[in-house]
Amino acid sequence: MYYLGPEYSFSHEAALKFSNKVYPTKSISEIFYIVEKEKVFGIVPLENSLEGPIHESLDNLFKYDNIYINYVYNMGIKLFLASKDGKIRDTLYTNHYAYKESEEFIKNLNINKIEFVSSTSEAARLAKENNSMCICSKLAVENYGLNIIKEINTENNYTKFALISNKPSYYGNRSIILFTIKNKPGALYNVLKIFYKENINLTMIYSRPLKTIPWEYYFYLEFEGKYNKKLLEQLKNVTEILKFKGSYKIL
């Protein structure tokens, strides 16, 4: 199973939930590429409860027609401020998301220098190397031999990770579709009407830029219930592009 590295990232922890044969990659996009090419499993972050969707995962789900979500794992995220000797230092290494999730906490610290790096585990590695501070997971603290200065109290902080493969899954209690619609009054309304008539609850709806045309979007919609052929046929009539990306269980 492939995950976003380097080692001891939250993605690493999520991957270990499913398998003990896990391999790091350099980016989320690389995971999609490998999963499609080698017909293996991958684990990617989908959405964080504080910061919202992970765009790179959503955009790749839309891009790769043959990759589906098989399971979703809802992981509680605990962030720690740490350093080599457990003491406050001048410089803090952090990644973009961990920084945003800890912003209130960081403001009160009066840190001289904040260095942005690509992941929480890279932050841990650099904090060790340069005798600085970092924001990272407990797994990273332990594996880089750091000491915790303080647990950052970020209540309600969860990340949903998706187990992806080239095989669609049909029998979970949550499903995801991606779609585009015409840019005209009522287009999105006509899609939602179908869910309303079938009495299906939506659990998530996001719009993402199409990138090829400015200010045009595709939609990312999760609903309660499993794969339903009749529902998808109705949706086909009111969308331009429609992609079913799997019915899955949330662990």
Added chain:
Amino acid sequence: MYYLGPEYSFSHEAALKFSNKVYPTKSISEIFYIVEKEKVFGIVPLENSLEGPIHESLDNLFKYDNIYINYVYNMGIKLFLASKDGKIRDTLYTNHYAYKESEEFIKNLNINKIEFVSSTSEAARLAKENNSMCICSKLAVENYGLNIIKEINTENNYTKFALISNKPSYYGNRSIILFTIKNKPGALYNVLKIFYKENINLTMIYSRPLKTIPWEYYFYLEFEGKYNKKLLEQLKNVTEILKFKGSYKIL
């Protein structure tokens, strides 16, 4: 007018479109704080055509009840790879968004070390100081005395900047509302039904985490047309919290 600094950022360029008395801030959140407290103007990035919404701006629009959008400026974004002497170097400084917008271009460069910093202008400053490369605006290239290695061809790259103040604007041809709804089947459908019946086109809809309750959201919706009291009264009946954030012109 206050903008996200340091100097020579794209926000700086956008601010100069409206005023020649412009002052940098350290964060988007700081702009909202100052605009409310001092009753002045601010300029904040709202959305990028490739990377989607700027979460910090959206979340602050929701948080600050007395701040409204007065104008939106749709600015074409041209990114440049630059260094002190115009030659390729080992290290690249970039911010998170510029990196995402240039990812395809960067992949082909075989760069040894990528350092993430808080803004494109900070990247330019560090590139000058450390004889490295950066991704930044033409304004930053000129003001830090750098030389362009190559224009990064990011087609369809635009950023919408909002001019914000403590006074609502009522007469533009676009309007924004923020709202929350009950988590039940048909809740969002009931909101969109009103726009459908009034034959009003939606130009943007995003959901954002509420942060206080995991996996609960507020919605950010832009529509064609100006402030309409009757429309807002209908919307009040189908939403829990409803915030009108201004009708404005797009420049």
